[in-house]
Amino acid sequence: xxxxxxxxxxxxxxxxxxxxxxxxxxxxxxxxxxxxxxxxxxxxxxxxxxxxxxxxxxxxxxxxxxxxxxxxxxxxxxxxxxxxxxxxxxxxxxxxxxxxxxxxxxxxxxxxxxxxxxxxxxxxxxxxxxxxxxxxxxxxxxxxxxxxxxxxxxxxxxxxxxxxxxxxxxxxxxxxx
Numbered sequence: 001x002x003x004x005x006x007x008x009x010x011x012x013x014x015x016x017x018x019x020x021x022x023x024x025x026x027x028x029x030x031x032x033x034x035x036x037x038x039x040x041x042x043x044x045x046x047x048x049x050x051x052x053x054x055x056x057x058x059x060x061x062x063x064x065x066x067x068x069x070x071x072x073x074x075x076x077x078x079x080x081x082x083x084x085x086x087x088x089x090x091x092x093x094x095x096x097x098x099x100x101x102x103x104x105x106x107x108x109x110x111x112x113x114x115x116x117x118x119x120x121x122x123x124x125x126x127x128x129x130x131x132x133x134x135x136x137x138x139x140x141x142x143x144x145x146x147x148x149x150x151x152x153x154x155x156x157x158x159x160x161x162x163x164x165x166x167x168x169x170x171x172x173x174x175x176x177x
Contacts, residue, residue, distance in 0.1 A: 104139070115139065116146040123154050123163060131165045137172040 001009075104111045123131060135143045147165050154163050 108142075112142050112146060115142055116150050119143070119146055119150045119165075120153055120157075123150065123165065124157065127158075127161075129161075129163060131163060132168045133165060134168045134171060134173055136175055138175065140167055140169065140172070143167050 100114075103114065119133065133143060133147065144167050147167065151163055151165055154165075155161060
């Protein structure tokens with residue numbers, strides 16, 4: 001082999017090595033590009049999932065805040081209704097108290113009938129055999145006389161159950177009661 005053939009063979013070997021190196025470089029480039037795309041896709045997907053989770057968390061927080069606001073508004077409305085009802089009841093109680101005070105002095109017969117009805121209702125609610133009735137000192141005589149008829153009515157309404165009801169003559173309710 002002569003010098004030109006050796007050079008030609010060396011040139012062929014260099015060309016072959018260069019071609020192999022370029023193919024290997026291209027293969028490494030393709031592999032690197034694939035790895036980059038996989039990592040990029042994974043990173044993008046993780047970011048999307050994070051954004052989706054944050055969106056869901058904020059959506060739930062908004063819903064909870066709306067429910068809290070609605071509940072607060074509802075409770076405020078209920079409180080207004082209860083306050084209005086309490087006011088009306090207070091007015092009714094005050095009016096009833098004033099009327100009762102007038103009835104006791106202006107119309108004694110109606111007052112005695114009212115006392116009898118209230119005592120009977122109380123005795124029927126209690127269902128005790130012995131009852132001590134406490135009253136205002138001014139009403140003691142009226143209550144004492146009402147107890148006799150009320151005891152008979154009680155016996156009739158309770159199928160013969162007897163009751164011993166007496167007025168507490170030692171301790172009286174206040175006159176404002």
